[in-house]
Amino acid sequence: MKFNTKAIHNGQHPDKETGAIIPPIYMTSTYVQEHPGMTKGYDYTRAGNPNYTNLEATLASLEEGNYATVFASGLSAFTALISTLVSGDKVLSTNDLYGGTYRLFTRVFKQYGILFETVNTQDLELLASKIASEKPKVMLVESPTNPLLNISDIEAIAQLCKANGVLLVVDNTFASPYFQQPLTLGADVVMHSTTKYLGGHSDTIGGVLVTNDQDLKVKFDFGRMAIGLNPSPFDVWMTSRSVKTLGVRMERHAENAMKVAQFLEAHPKVKKVYYPGLASHKNHDIARKQMKGFSGIVSVEFNLDLEEAKKMISSLRIFSLAESLGGVESLVDHPASMTHASIPKEEREKIGLTDGLVRFSCGIEDIEDMLADLEHGLKGC
Numbered sequence: 001m002k003f004n005t006k007a008i009h010n011g012q013h014p015d016k017e018t019g020a021i022i023p024p025i026y027m028t029s030t031y032v033q034e035h036p037g038m039t040k041g042y043d044y045t046r047a048g049n050p051n052y053t054n055l056e057a058t059l060a061s062l063e064e065g066n067y068a069t070v071f072a073s074g075l076s077a078f079t080a081l082i083s084t085l086v087s088g089d090k091v092l093s094t095n096d097l098y099g100g101t102y103r104l105f106t107r108v109f110k111q112y113g114i115l116f117e118t119v120n121t122q123d124l125e126l127l128a129s130k131i132a133s134e135k136p137k138v139m140l141v142e143s144p145t146n147p148l149l150n151i152s153d154i155e156a157i158a159q160l161c162k163a164n165g166v167l168l169v170v171d172n173t174f175a176s177p178y179f180q181q182p183l184t185l186g187a188d189v190v191m192h193s194t195t196k197y198l199g200g201h202s203d204t205i206g207g208v209l210v211t212n213d214q215d216l217k218v219k220f221d222f223g224r225m226a227i228g229l230n231p232s233p234f235d236v237w238m239t240s241r242s243v244k245t246l247g248v249r250m251e252r253h254a255e256n257a258m259k260v261a262q263f264l265e266a267h268p269k270v271k272k273v274y275y276p277g278l279a280s281h282k283n284h285d286i287a288r289k290q291m292k293g294f295s296g297i298v299s300v301e302f303n304l305d306l307e308e309a310k311k312m313i314s315s316l317r318i319f320s321l322a323e324s325l326g327g328v329e330s331l332v333d334h335p336a337s338m339t340h341a342s343i344p345k346e347e348r349e350k351i352g353l354t355d356g357l358v359r360f361s362c363g364i365e366d367i368e369d370m371l372a373d374l375e376h377g378l379k380g381c
């Protein structure tokens with residue numbers, strides 16, 4: 001089966017009792033047992049729920065994996081992943097990372113003895129020497145990164161990790177499985193904030209881990225149940241509904257993002273555009289090699305001072321000023337004061353995340369309206 005057929009049919013069987021084409025929402029905390037311990041596969045929703053099973057089947061197949069575990073958020077997916085480690089284990093990570101992930105490692109897991117270090121994962125020589133000297137248990141790669149859209153060579157990193165017995169985890173949130181499938185490039189685990197493209201409508205929060213390793217699946221399920229990282233069945237059902245249109249949405253997100261990137265690159269008030277689909281992007285060749293499309297996020301530095309840039313983004317009407325991304329509606333974000341404020345300014349500046357950077361999540365509205373909104377906003381500053 002191909003991608004769109006899998007997205008619509010896998011894990012989405014009509015209800016056996018009623019014939020309802022859409023599986024019902026199992027809003028239940030518990031399940032009746034005929035005798036103590038005699039269940040129909042579920043005993044308590046923190047441990048499992050038919051809606052979880054359905055979405056897990058869909059997402060595992062879209063990532064070309066065997067197993068998936070769904071969570072209450074992207075960060076709870078990371079929490080389950082880290083619960084498989086012990087104090088003293090090290091996580092090496094891409095240096096340009098979503099601010100909330102950075103905060104989770106540096107302010108929460110650190111207290112439990114999980115060591116964390118970042119490295120430029122685009123520099124394979126540096127990465128090889130770091131892996132050899134630091135002996136991490138886990139290599140965490142975000143590609144494309146949030147918000148600078150850096151691309152790391154997943155296949156080359158997977159080879160390095162395999163040779164050194166390191167578990168490679170890829171945060172695939174920005175690409176979605178429609179454009180990039182890290183397990184097929186050699187990654188061991190794929191993570192998503194399903195809040196973004198998989199949910200796609202800015203109305204749910206969720207996360208998932210996908211793997212081909214059965215032992216890891218058992219550990220991820222245990223982490224969800226033991227720590228209480230479970231999502232609401234309703235949110236999971238909503239995500240199952242949304243995933244069916246992932247392919248058509250991603251095509252349109254990417255088409256609109258390319259037009260926004262080209263428009264902004266040609267604009268006199270723009271200093272630099274970051275979009276992996278542009279030939280000017282420093283990792284364009286790797287992006288072309290490992291991605292089927294370049295997704296919907298465009299980051300920009302304007303020839304404006306900070307106050308002018310803030311005024312401009314606040315004046316937009318089609319691009320709503322809000323955190324998050326990946327929904328059908330276009331959003332604009334100022335990373336330094338919003339999504340990445342939890343990263344210290346010196347750390348942000350080291351990786352090129354300046355106070356002037358603006359991130360656009362291009363929705364699926366009509367491109368003429370999106371460009372007119374940007375044109376109008378730029379005229380007013």
Ligand SMILES: Cc1ncc(COP(=O)(O)O)c(C=O)c1O
Nearest residue numbers: 073074075098146173193195206
């Ligand atoms: C790349 C990336 N990873 C992880 C997360 C965390 O996901 P959540 O907000 O669902 O916990 C986000 C959230 O913005 C993200 O952008």
